Amino acid sequence: MPRVSQDQLDARRHEILNASRTCFARFGYNGATVHRLEEATGMSRGAIFHHFRDKEHLFLAVAEDDAATMAEIVARNGLVQVMRDLLERAGNSEGDTAGWLGTQLEVAHRRRTDPAFAKRWAQRSAAIADATRERLQRQRDAGVLREDVPVEVLTQFLELAYDGLVLHLATGRPAGELAAVLDVVEDAVRRH
Amino acid sequence: MPRVSQDQLDARRHEILNASRTCFARFGYNGATVHRLEEATGMSRGAIFHHFRDKEHLFLAVAEDDAATMAEIVARNGLVQVMRDLLERAGNSEGDTAGWLGTQLEVAHRRRTDPAFAKRWAQRSAAIADATRERLQRQRDAGVLREDVPVEVLTQFLELAYDGLVLHLATGRPAGELAAVLDVVEDAVRRH
Numbered sequence: 001m002p003r004v005s006q007d008q009l010d011a012r013r014h015e016i017l018n019a020s021r022t023c024f025a026r027f028g029y030n031g032a033t034v035h036r037l038e039e040a041t042g043m044s045r046g047a048i049f050h051h052f053r054d055k056e057h058l059f060l061a062v063a064e065d066d067a068a069t070m071a072e073i074v075a076r077n078g079l080v081q082v083m084r085d086l087l088e089r090a091g092n093s094e095g096d097t098a099g100w101l102g103t104q105l106e107v108a109h110r111r112r113t114d115p116a117f118a119k120r121w122a123q124r125s126a127a128i129a130d131a132t133r134e135r136l137q138r139q140r141d142a143g144v145l146r147e148d149v150p151v152e153v154l155t156q157f158l159e160l161a162y163d164g165l166v167l168h169l170a171t172g173r174p175a176g177e178l179a180a181v182l183d184v185v186e187d188a189v190r191r192h
Numbered sequence: 193m194p195r196v197s198q199d200q201l202d203a204r205r206h207e208i209l210n211a212s213r214t215c216f217a218r219f220g221y222n223g224a225t226v227h228r229l230e231e232a233t234g235m236s237r238g239a240i241f242h243h244f245r246d247k248e249h250l251f252l253a254v255a256e257d258d259a260a261t262m263a264e265i266v267a268r269n270g271l272v273q274v275m276r277d278l279l280e281r282a283g284n285s286e287g288d289t290a291g292w293l294g295t296q297l298e299v300a301h302r303r304r305t306d307p308a309f310a311k312r313w314a315q316r317s318a319a320i321a322d323a324t325r326e327r328l329q330r331q332r333d334a335g336v337l338r339e340d341v342p343v344e345v346l347t348q349f350l351e352l353a354y355d356g357l358v359l360h361l362a363t364g365r366p367a368g369e370l371a372a373v374l375d376v377v378e379d380a381v382r383r384h
Contacts, residue, residue, distance in 0.1 A: 028305045030222065102304060109301050111363040112294060113220045118364060153372040160373055164356030171303040172310060180345040181352055188380040 013051045016041050020048075021062045025102020029059055029110055060120070063107050067127055074131040079158045080186045083165050087178050090169045101170035108167075132158055136189070146191050154189045161185045205243045208233050212240075213254045217294020221251055221302055252312065255299050259319055266323040271350045272378045275357050279370050282361045293362040300359075324350055328381070338383050346381045353377045 023032045023040035034045050034055065041048060052058040073082050090101070111118040133155045139145040145154065165178070215224045215232035226237050226247065233240060244250040265274050282293070303310040325347045331337040337346065357370070 026305075028301070031305065105300060105304055108297060108359055108363045109220070112297060113218075113223065149372070149376060150369075153369045153376065156369045157373045157376045160356035160360065160370070160377075161352055162356070163359040164352035164354070167300055167355040167359045168352065171300045177342075177345045177348045178352070180341070181349045184341060184345060184349045184380055185352075188376055 009051075012047075016043065016048055016051055016058070017062055017065055020058055021066075021103055024059055024062060024106055029055075029106055032059075056117075059106075059110075063103055063121070066103055067125060071127040071131045074128055075135060078135050079128075079132045079162055080182060083162055083182055083185070084179075086165060086169065087175060087182065091175050101166060104166045105170040129155065129159060144191055145189060157189065158185070201243075204239075208235065208240055208243055208250070209254055209257055212250055213258075213295055216251055216254060216298055221247075221298055224251075248309075251298075251302075255295055255313070258295055259317060263319040263323045266320055267327060270327050271320075271324045271354055272374060275354055275374055275377070276371075278357060278361065279367060279374065283367050293358060296358045297362040321347060321351060336383055337381060349381065350377070 019041040020032070020037055023036055026032075027036060032040075032055070034048075037048060037055070037058070038045055048058070052061055070082060073085075086101075107121065111121055133151060136145060136151050136154055136158075140147070140151055145151070161182075168178070169175075211233040212224070212229055215229055219225075219228060224232075224247070226240075229240060229247070229250070230237055240250070244253055262274060265277075278293075299313065303313055325343060328337060328343050328346055328350075332339070332343055337343070353374075360370070361367075
């Protein structure tokens with residue numbers, strides 16, 4: 001009989017992911033030392049690296065976890081709604097949001113400075129684009145999307161706005177008129 | 193009689209800035225060691241830090257130089273044209289563009305992980321927004337801008353698209369349909 005159930009292992013893994021997300025977001029990949037990861041998770045390095053092979057794999061797991069969650073929300077509510085939620089949560093200074101935004105920018109930073117990471121990440125980052133494209137196609141079929149621009153272009157337009165929002169919020173700039181800006185974004189893909 | 197003229201000093205300073213830009217973009221702020229800056233510029237650390245107090249000030253000078261150049265182009269041609277130029281130059285793999293994009297993301301990274309830098313930078317980054325706002329106001333006065341959305345919202349909409357483009361290109365993603373996406377962006381601020 002195993003001493004620790006699969007549910008307990010999953011729960012522990014999830015705890016490590018959440019605490020590490022905050023640590024990576026706050027200190028960056030290089031600054032999130034194993035000592036800081038121990039402090040953030042309240043676990044020893046032995047316990048952490050029982051669940052994740054090394055820091056590289058822990059970071060990838062955090063980023064993949066975020067991407068999977070986001071693809072689910074996009075499929076259900078659309079990328080514009082994801083942006084509205086992000087803006088609202090950033091305004092409320094919710095800790096998770098700061099961590100999540102930070103991870104996004106840290107991924108961008110590592111894609112730029114670490115070619116091996118960029119290659120691995122490219123294979124994993126298509127899920128959000130796919131979910132956005134499929135949802136826009138359903139809206140096109142339902143007649144609520146503009147028809148003079150291909151769905152692929154509108155997909156990449158929404159992704160551009162999303163990337164812009166991530167960069168804006170993750171660098172701690174004020175929200176300003178971004179709620180009204182997202183109305184302009186949504187209006188730009190709609191049929192009139 | 194001075195041995196080195198002001199023109200020569202300015203030219204040397206400009207050379208250091210350009211070579212350092214590429215170095216910061218390629219290795220990031222922390223990875224751009226003094227040794228690598230020496231290699232990139234072909235000058236000794238003594239010569240480099242005769243012109244810039246330290247690495248921090250050298251990086252700030254690179255970023256400010258970029259921001260000033262961009263504000264000039266925005267005032268003349270608008271932020272959408274800046275985005276089109278950026279996209280075209282990124283497609284041609286022009287070395288300067290990669291460096292410039294990298295600096296933009298490095299600024300974002302440092303704004304997020306270094307509160308002292310974020311504070312200094314906030315005081316200096318308003319020039320591009322000001323140039324964008326003034327140009328849109330002139331277009332509003334000329335009757336070519338949509339009138340149902342305040343100029344300030346349209347300004348921040350264009351900045352969102354610009355930030356998205358920087359994040360997209362700086363992380364080495366393919367241009368895809370971005371030329372057509374910029375048509376959607378431009379169309380979204382125009383009067384119909």
